[in-house]
Amino acid sequence: MGAFLQALVTKLAEELMKLLLGWLAPRVLRSVPHPAPPDCPRCGGYGVARWAPRRATTVFVLGVIVFGWGFTATVLGVPVVVLLVAVGVRTAWAGDPAAALPALAAPLGLAVSGALMLAGAAAMAWYHSFPPRLCRRCHGRWPRRDRAEYLRMVRSVVFACRCGQRLRAPGRPPGVRVRCPRCGAEQAAPTVAARVTRVPFRSRKR
Numbered sequence: 001m002g003a004f005l006q007a008l009v010t011k012l013a014e015e016l017m018k019l020l021l022g023w024l025a026p027r028v029l030r031s032v033p034h035p036a037p038p039d040c041p042r043c044g045g046y047g048v049a050r051w052a053p054r055r056a057t058t059v060f061v062l063g064v065i066v067f068g069w070g071f072t073a074t075v076l077g078v079p080v081v082v083l084l085v086a087v088g089v090r091t092a093w094a095g096d097p098a099a100a101l102p103a104l105a106a107p108l109g110l111a112v113s114g115a116l117m118l119a120g121a122a123a124m125a126w127y128h129s130f131p132p133r134l135c136r137r138c139h140g141r142w143p144r145r146d147r148a149e150y151l152r153m154v155r156s157v158v159f160a161c162r163c164g165q166r167l168r169a170p171g172r173p174p175g176v177r178v179r180c181p182r183c184g185a186e187q188a189a190p191t192v193a194a195r196v197t198r199v200p201f202r203s204r205k206r
């Protein structure tokens with residue numbers, strides 16, 4: 001009976017960890033500002049291989065390792081830190097605040113692991129600013145010759161005129177004035193920061 005309960009608890013903890021990873025990791029990755037949409041232009045999944053120079057690929061691999069490290073340390077560290085702080089508070093309450101200091105400083109460790117996680121995510125975000133090459137999830141492929149077209153699309157801002165006409169303007173410099181071909185009204189394009197993330201960009205083959 002005891003062995004069964006132990007196996008059940010281990011299995012439950014494992015499943016909980018998996019759920020947490022599947023839910024938290026993509027949110028952390030997307031919370032870092034991306035210079036270009038990080039998602040697959042075809043299926044919307046995260047993690048499309050890019051036409052990136054070798055140094056960006058190296059930074060990406062390092063970023064994945066650092067992110068994995070920081071992420072695991074943060075997820076595993078939260079319960080440990082909560083426990084340590086509880087012990088520290090109890091020690092301080094019992095009248096020995098000096099002895100409680102190391103335990104009360106435990107959240108600083110979480111700050112370090114959190115910073116590592118964000119640094120890794122930022123490195124991955126930079127890699128994702130290069131044009132897409134292939135998606136392992138939906139098998140979408142984008143040839144080398146489409147790189148310039150992708151960058152032009154990513155760097156432009158799509159917005160609607162008051163008359164409903166969809167307009168496209170270069171994102172740099174921000175706030176460029178464009179004239180609507182339908183109603184003739186002239187207006188400033190919104191800045192790149194206000195742009196929606198996903199860019200429809202067709203894949204050449206499956």
Ligand SMILES: [Zn+2]
Pocket residue numbers: 040041042043044045135136137138139140
């Ligand atoms: Zn895809």
Ligand SMILES: [Zn+2]
Pocket residue numbers: 161162163164165180181182183184185
């Ligand atoms: Zn218009």
